[in-house]
Amino acid sequence: MRFLTKNGIVRNLSIGCASMLMGLVVIGFTGPFIAAGDSFALFRPLAGVLLIPCAVVLLCLRARYFALSSTAVAIIAIGSIATSYAAPSEDCKGTCLTLYQKNLMSKAWPRYSLADDILESNAQIVTLQEVSSHNRQYMGNMFEHYPAKTICEFRPEQNVAILTTLPIVENSEFCLKGYGLVGVQVKAPGGGPIWVVSVHLNWPFPYKQSKQSQVIADRIKKLEGPVLIAGDFNMVPWGESVQRIAAAADNQSFGTILNTHNRGSWQVPLPIDNLLFPKGTTGTVELRPFMGSDHLGKLARIRIE
Known part of the structure; x- marks a missing residue:
């Protein structure tokens, strides 16, 4: 008994x-x-x-x-x-495109090693979040290296930006001030024009991430042609906010699901820095160290089919 x-x-x-x-x-x-x-x-x-x-x-x-x-x-x-993401299938072959994604952390220190890492990557496109007067001052060599810069106000001293060495399509830049979205169309090497978008979402509920992601998705739906979306989404790839934005461009999360925030762990990873690329994209993604930020960087070498 x-x-x-x-x-x-x-x-x-x-x-x-x-x-x-x-x-x-x-x-x-x-x-x-x-x-x-x-x-x-x-x-x-x-x-x-x-x-x-x-x-x-x-x-x-x-x-x-x-x-x-x-x-x-x-x-x-x-x-x-x-099924919420596409793992890199192979090394990029032929004409490749290199993109470096990073949340800079607005008041982080030091800055020099991070600026050098981005420059040494030879990234043709750099998508940034939390761009502040502080890190613009201490990463001046990086900002000066890229001839084309598109920066959009988000929160005070936490702007979103795109830096590129690629030719920009005239009058293609757009900014949703206060919504964490900036975009520009560039001429890809060996190919046609592609859109590049940098995103920074607020934290999810009880914050206003859901509404913000809908506004961003509505804007991205208006873009014609392939779109590269990168940013700090403050949401995992299988979350609705990320899926909503990916669907707006008919994209898919690209790269393995690994923790990208210093508050994450192997028990509860926080893969909140995401790359949303067109379906069929091939190439590789590697994580880059924190280097003063609370977010890891992502370096992608890709080929858009």
Whole structure:
């Protein structure tokens, strides 16, 4: 009788744990309808992985219905993450385009090593967030190196920018002041014109990321031709805000899902610095060190098919 009582307690605890994890996954899918849903999407991979041992325990305890439900939700959770991005397929061959993405952190120090790293990468396009008078002063050699600069006001001392060595299509620059969006059309080497967009989203609910991402998506929908989107999204690639912006350009997240923020960890990674490139893009992406910022950089060498 004592064994049965203990067994029943373990069974109930396992069912409760599995139900909580399944609820967390389900709420994380409500982002398209409820802004708060995107805040829970962050925990989707952790909840999906934890549901697997829960399902094994429940099966051993003969709670077959909950074991099956846990397995199904785990597959959906992990599967949705796997299909939300395109892993780099091969080294860039032929005429390649190099893009360096970085949130500078407006008051970070030191600045010199980061400026040198961007210059040494030979990036033809640099997308930046949190551009301030501080880092413009201490990264002057980098800003002077790029002949074309498009900068747009976002928050005080946290502007978004695009630097490039490529020719700019005349009168193509645009800026959504206060919305963290700047864009310009450039002439790609060996190809036609392409749009480049730098994005900086606010934090998700209770902040206004959902509304901001919709305004940005509406603007991107108006662009004709291929679009390269890069930035600090403050949201994981499978979150609705990122997916909404990617869909506006018919793009897909590019690069492996790795933590890019210093507050993330292997248990709860924060892959919030994202590259959204046209489907079929090939090439590679490497993470660059923090170098004074709280965000890692991303260096992409790509070929747009």
